[in-house]
Amino acid sequence: MKSYIKAISYFLPEKVVTNEDLVKEFPEWTVEKVAGKVGVHERHIASDNETASDMATQAAEKLFAEHAIDRSTIDFILLCTQSPDYYLPTSACLIQNRLGLSTSCGALDFNLGCSGFVYGLSLAKGLIAGGIAKNVLLLTAETYSKHIHPSDKGNRTIFGDASAATLISTDGFASIENFSLGTDGRGAENLIVKNGGLRHAKDLNEMTFDEAGNPSSSDYLYMNGGEIFNFTSEAVPVLVDEVLAKNQLSKDDINLFVFHQANKYMMNYLRKLIEIEPDKFFFFLETVGNTVSSTIPIALCEAQKEGKLKGNILIAGFGVGYSWGATVLKAVSSKQ
Incomplete structure (x- = not known):
């Protein structure tokens, strides 16, 4: 059975950080330098008490409203995030309850970053091809800003927080080939948050700075x-x-x-x-x-x-x- 993308919606947090805001914190940079190199003029940042599951829920609600989707037809949730609410339970389970979806709906998280949407499509396609589901709600949601040290001007210029909701079904506007x-x-160490899991659960490293003044700590994102x-x-x-x-x-x-x-x-x-x-x-x-x-x-x-x-x-x-x-x-x- 073929699978299709039926609809997409996305959600952005209310708080906006512009290049002008960042330059006030890092006066050695200019607005033009940030915009010219990174290509970003502003980014949305989750509030202190706003999580990936909150944003994923908002994106899903937008999807249902904008595309007149009956939530009772959703039979599987896939949530891609590297900033879950908890180690356990699975954030997708929390979202199933918050969205009021059927308890016969499957739900799971998977931990991937920038390849996550493509991997999610492959998982959704497999669920549909295997006859396990007919309408898969693929959610992607990240609050990378919470992984970034406030002094890390490089990563703060690049990353923004957001979520998206995609419905994969047996019909839609584009088939998934x-x-x-x-x-x-082998490249794991080059983009990593070392602390927070169980391998380095108690390794609270002192902050160090490289020759360019960029901070380095196992508690925060290193790239x-x-x-x-x-x-x-x-x-x-x-x-x-x-x-x-x-x-x-x-x-x-x-x-x-x-x-x-x-x-x-x-x-x-x-x-x-x-x-x-x-x-x-x-x-x-x-x-x-x-x-x-x-x-x-x-x-x-x-x-x-x-x-x-x-x-x-x-x-x-x-x-x-x-x-x-x-x-x-x-x-x-x-x-x-």
Whole structure:
């Protein structure tokens, strides 16, 4: 049985942090420098008492309202987050109750970052193909701002908080085609929050600073930008070639490329490296930033509003893990 994306909605927290706000804290930077390199002008930040499950619930409620979806038809919840409310219980279980979904609904969390939406689509497609579910609610939600030290100006310029809700069903506006997925755990140390789990549960390290003044602590997000860039440069071109081959397509057959919205510099570099025409490459991060697992569904939602989801759409996510994944969405013309 084929599976389709039926609808997408997303939610942004109320608080907004602009480049002007950040420059007040870090006067050695300029608004133009942040905007030019990262491509982000403002980002939404979760409040102190606002969690990923709160935002995922809000995104789901928007999905139901904006697309007239009967919540009683949802028979499985998949929540992708790296900032869950608790170790246990599973946040997806909390969301099932808060949304008032049937108790016959399956629910699980999975921990992935920037590849999470693509992986979620693969899981949803498997559930539908296996006859386990007919309407899967895929939620992506992150509050990465809570993982970032206040003095970490580099990561604070890049990341924003957000959630997205995607309904995968037996009909919709785009079919989900074949996948290419990959993992290389050797890169785990290059994008990590060491404390909080059980391996380093009591290792509360002293704060240190590198030569550029960036803070380093096992209690907060650490990102080795150079190594992440090298990984992306090597993995993504191969990923694109693999997923095109698995779908028996060429680059010329793709109408739109929607990559994980990491930052402006990296995306432009990848576009040129893979030789993708500018008008086929979709950007949407100026007003939201890098929202981790929600960047692709947010971009797809905006591309749909602009009437750009036509023909074959190649989506690709890549990042923490290392983990990467891509698939092709085939737009259904009658749904456009």
